[in-house]
Amino acid sequence: MAEQISIGEFTVTTLRDGVSHLPPSAYPGANFDDYPDLLDDSGTYAIRLGAHLVQGPSGTFLIDAGAGDFALPFPADLAAANGLTSPPRDMARAGALPDALAGAGVDPADITMIFVTHLHLDHIGWLMKDGRPFFPNATVIYGAEDWAELVDGVNVDDPARAIMLAADEAGILRTYGGLATGELPMGLDVVPVPGHTPGHVMITLQSGEDEIWFVGDLIEHPGQLTDRNIHFMTDVDRAAATRARADLFAHAQRDSIVIAAAHLEDPTFRLITADFRWADATN
Numbered sequence: 001m002a003e004q005i006s007i008g009e010f011t012v013t014t015l016r017d018g019v020s021h022l023p024p025s026a027y028p029g030a031n032f033d034d035y036p037d038l039l040d041d042s043g044t045y046a047i048r049l050g051a052h053l054v055q056g057p058s059g060t061f062l063i064d065a066g067a068g069d070f071a072l073p074f075p076a077d078l079a080a081a082n083g084l085t086s087p088p089r090d091m092a093r094a095g096a097l098p099d100a101l102a103g104a105g106v107d108p109a110d111i112t113m114i115f116v117t118h119l120h121l122d123h124i125g126w127l128m129k130d131g132r133p134f135f136p137n138a139t140v141i142y143g144a145e146d147w148a149e150l151v152d153g154v155n156v157d158d159p160a161r162a163i164m165l166a167a168d169e170a171g172i173l174r175t176y177g178g179l180a181t182g183e184l185p186m187g188l189d190v191v192p193v194p195g196h197t198p199g200h201v202m203i204t205l206q207s208g209e210d211e212i213w214f215v216g217d218l219i220e221h222p223g224q225l226t227d228r229n230i231h232f233m234t235d236v237d238r239a240a241a242t243r244a245r246a247d248l249f250a251h252a253q254r255d256s257i258v259i260a261a262a263h264l265e266d267p268t269f270r271l272i273t274a275d276f277r278w279a280d281a282t283n
């Protein structure tokens, strides 16, 4: 499967950090009988954890920052609730992002800006490593509306909270709302799309005739293209997310915009056809 796509003068590369195995109950409203290819032998949907690397005339950037170096055992109660008789050992396992970056010929010090779609752990995992910024020259930009809910509003031992507090302490954080005109690199723009989280944003990149939208977790299941009843378990505002998706799909289809969702595979870079189906944007 294609890991790279050209967008005008830019190259966008999928960086793999790991895999998460999610049970059907993570997708309220989805009937997986309609999507037989999504579930593997364990009865779970394996999604990619990672980030996107953007390289072009205005710099070298990341969209999101992977999940971090960790493994999360598959909870027995979740397996039971989903009737999984042989669940995967881990619900999530990650840690490959540094190797993926090196494989793309990029050093962590080369990254100057990280555009975070939202503040869930699987999108900020590599911001800090051993108490220091993993990307020593990068400014991290996030949606301020996420802070109250996902940093202040969670348990003190929450790992995502710890990362954001340490990143704040290190002085590497900015908010999208705090950027002045002209601070975004040429070709990039930010569009608030609340719903999955309050401060969730989509990053757009346009160069020449080409455009790609990094939609983060606004799209979690391929069936959401045509079925507005499919949601994700952690969506804070399902109605807002559904509305944002409908607008996004219509616009992307009309203007042949490439969609890169954080977790979708096969294909990772998607176009919407005239008859409203997914197609591989790299074909």
Ligand SMILES: [Zn+2]
Binding pocket: 120, 122, 123, 217, 262, 263
């Ligand atoms: Zn995610």
